[in-house]
Amino acid sequence: MRKRLTVAGAALLTLLAAVFAFVQPAHAATGFSVANGRLYDAGGVEFVMRGVNHAHTWYPQQTSSFANVKALGANTVRVVLSSGDRWTKNSAADVSNVISLCKANRLICVLEVHDTTGYGEQSGAITLDRAVDYWLSIAGALNGQEKYVIVNIGNEPYGNQGYATWATDNANAIKRLRAGGIAHTIMVDAPNWGQDWSFTMRDNAATVFNADPARNTVFSIHMYGVFDTAAEITDYLGRFRSAGLPIVVGEFGFNHSDGNPDEDTILSYSQANRIGWLGWSWSGNGGGVEYLDMATSFNPAQLTSWGQRIFNGANGIRATAREASVYSGSTPTPPTPTPTTPPPTTPPAGGCTASYTIVNQWQGGFQGEVKVTAGSAAITGWTTRWTFANGQTVSQSWNAALSNSGASYTARNVDYNGRLGAGASTSFGFVAGWNGTNAAPAVTCTAS
Known part of the structure; x- marks a missing residue:
């Protein structure tokens, strides 16, 4: 069950945008790559994540969840794993099986280590360096899967204390992963329980991106109570877009104990600006945030109101998700059924x-x-x-x-x-x- 977020307090939005300067590499041929602030799949086609988080490490028997979220239209699933420091370790064999389930269901796997959650504030949380130890220990399950897997080093790697070393620690973690042969696109989470109210990730993202020898890193912001207005959402995401740095909303909800995020703006702005997102979470929440379940008891036939919003609502998964071209071998295009009536004329104002x-x-x-x-x-x-x-x-x-x-x-x-x-x-x-x-x-x- 996901730990309840704690937020030190709302921070004022700064008026000065960070200045980023970097050179983008050519598209990699073996897997996902980043160029000009966009994520591209192995076919060279821009890929925009539309999916959900799934708490695999706590519910390893719920393997049907992969097929169920795919049937509802998702193109990506972010999978919760454990290094064994706080919960039962997901072995290399188990991770291989998870990847197989993603591939069988034509999903892209974002794999994350959850044991880092709230480091510096949460008892038992581990460092990013320790998370890298885990990734390198299961490298055999990851190598060769660059077309299908993105490695999210650690979930919400700092709470509201001790996050000043976020940039240095992430840069060092990326360098170790690359030196250890991990060629995948790497995803890094923001500090402050993922919500970056201190703007530490926003203002240091270019430094971390340039520390990656492959220039193949994506940044992930989690949007809960800190992002309860449209201005906060569009300002934060817009600065990454303006800087040409890749950003995804790795977690968000429609409500939370620390405040009520503006999910409509998250969805509409992300769609308008081709920003990926992954809603939290498919099922199995506890600790007072059970309302964030999208499906009741993992049953896809019993979607909650949050599940209906994510999958079937405006700018939701069914309306916007496009499958990765690696599964089709060609540029994915949305289905275009032949209408049985002429398209509507331009609607009148207010109508x-x-x-x-x-x-x-x-x-x-x-x-x-x-x-x-x-x-x-x-x-x-x-x-x-x-x-x-x-x-x-x-x-x-x-x-x-x-x-x-x-x-x-x-x-x-x-x-x-x-x-x-x-x-x-x-x-x-x-x-x-x-x-x-x-x-x-x-x-x-x-x-x-």
Whole structure:
């Protein structure tokens, strides 16, 4: 169970951006690489993480979780491992099995050592140097897997004390990993329980990046209570983008005991700026943060409201995830089903439009999808309506509150997908039956 975050206090945002200068390498041919602040997979295609964290080290029997998160659309899973210092050690054989599960389910594995969490403040936490010992001890399981694995040296490696050595310690850890033959993209977490309220990672990221002989390091910020406003989120992530340094949101929640993060801005800004993210967490939380479970008791058929938001909400996994090209052998492109009605015209200001698509059809049944798009002004809710002309009947729906009176159907937003920015879209789906003819109805949309 993940330790509850502690935050010394909100810090004022500095007005001066750090100045970063570095030279980017050419794309590596063997695995992931970094160039111009972007992450590229082994096929040379830009890769944007869209996935979740999975507490494997505490729930090693939950191996079906890999297939379940993939089925919900994820392209990445961040896997909690232990060096054996605080919890049962994940052996090289176990790590090999985890990588195999990721590959079998066409997922990218971000592997992290959790024993570093809160070093300097949390009893029993280990140093980054000790985490490197673990990675080198299981190098046999990692070598040759550079196309599929990113090595996250240590989770939240400092609490709110003793973090002044963050840059030096990470630089030394990276150098040791490279000297030990670890050629993977390396991910480093921020101090301050991952939230960097002191801006230690932000202001020293270039130094750490340049310490990597391979120039193949990605930075990870965890966003909980410190990031409870849009300004804080966009300022922090924006400075990395402006500096040309790679940044991902390695953990975040929709709520937390130390404050309420602005998850809508995390998702929308990340999507607009092609920044990767990994929500916390699939299932199994304890210690007072059980509400951060996305699935109840690891059951993908019982998504919580947080799980629905991450997987099915606006800018969520289903809408934005793209599989790594290493699994397809070509540049991944989103599916583009042929619409059965013309695309919507430009929505009016303050209003919305909706389009209807038959995603899949079989004898006697079909899967439909309705896409809702806000006009030139933000909306806080929406209602769509249509009438089937051929006796179609809906048996199951998701991402909307659906009701009907005979052939006339009404679908309203649910709590996590009603607010849409100007021009933003969301979608909901359903399974229905048909017989003889399956003509697409006209759909209207009303905003609130």
